[in-house]
Amino acid sequence: MATVGRMAGVSQVTVSRALSHPSKVSPDTLRRIQDAIRATGFVPNALAGALASRKSNLIAALVPSFTNIVYSSLLHGFSEIMRENGYQIMLSETGHDSEREQTLIETHLGRRPDGVLLTGVHHSPGARRMLIGSGIPVVEVWDISESPIDCCIGFSHPGTGLAAAEFAVEAGYRRAATVTAADARACRRRDAFAARFRELTGNDVLTMDYAAGTATLQHGRAALTDLVDHQGFMDGVVFCSSDQYAHGLLTEAAARGLNVPGQIAVIGFGDQDFAAHTYPPMTTVRVDRGALGEAAAGALLQRFAKDQDARSVIDVGFELIRRGSA
DSSP states (O other), X not given: OHHHHHHHTSOHHHHHHXXXXXXXXXXXXXXXXXXXXXXXXXXXXHHHHHHHHTOOOEEEEEESXXXXXXHHHHHHHHHHHHHHTTOEEEEEEXXXXXHHHHHHXXXXXXXXXXXXXXXXXXXXXXXXXXXXXXXXXXXXXXXXXXXXXXXXXXXXXXXXHHHHHHHHXXXXXXXXXXXXXXXXXXHHHHHHHHHHHHHHHSOOOEEEEEOSSOOOHHHHHHXXXXXXXTSOOOSEEEEESSHHHHHHHHHHHHHHTOOTTTTEEEEOSBXXXXXXXXXXXXXXXXXXXXXXXXXXXXXXXXXXXXXXXXXXXXXXXXEEEOOTTO
16 A cells, blocks of 8 residues: 555555545545556455454355356346445355354354355254354345344245145146155255145155255156156156256156156246256246345345345245146
């Protein structure tokens, strides 16, 4: 800063003022300082500025997976709005592991972010204590709860399972199976589907679970192989916890020459970009991920502005999209 001041012909104090409050220096002085900064390649110390202002302009964001388009598309809308408002995102991957999430929360809070974006509403007791104790805004997305840490924005996961089961029964299916990734939200969808299908038909639902992680087309193909070859499953509907699994089932059904939806019907979850273009087009549950991310950004900005009308629970809802696979 001293070097920049000498080059611009001003004091170090004026350089500091131009960096923190540019409106308080004249346009000509600000231009000279900016020219000197570009010439030297000087990068202001944001940590020092944060200590002085008690504002870091950083947002900590924790998601289960970087590669899952469900979370990446949600983050896109969120980060665009936050950047437009002068904030940068610190992003970490939790991998559906509550202990790992707690460790990452502690690490991020040590960087003194202005706000936190979390996935889901179920966290370890230690994580909740740290977040509540931090006193900063926290937005939990992709789920809803009547007792969020601060604010939650999402939809009812059990509600999607109920809707899928009721749709399946109305369509005439009396046999059903589920293919599920073993994360908590997917399991709530599975359990709600199975309970409602059993209630409406009197028939139990076959369940196939995979370890938590990224759902793959390969696992979907393997699931249908197991259902048909080892479980004797046929003439029924399969509710999948993701469109990737559903795509795998459709691929394996085509390879076996099975009629979809005549012999095997498939319902996915997520309505990803490819879902309308599978063969046949995929029946699935749609959640507007972009709108969810934008709502999360809006909720944080409301809290930064101390908006008294800011809501603590926002339900963005979901829609069952009926196509050719069921």
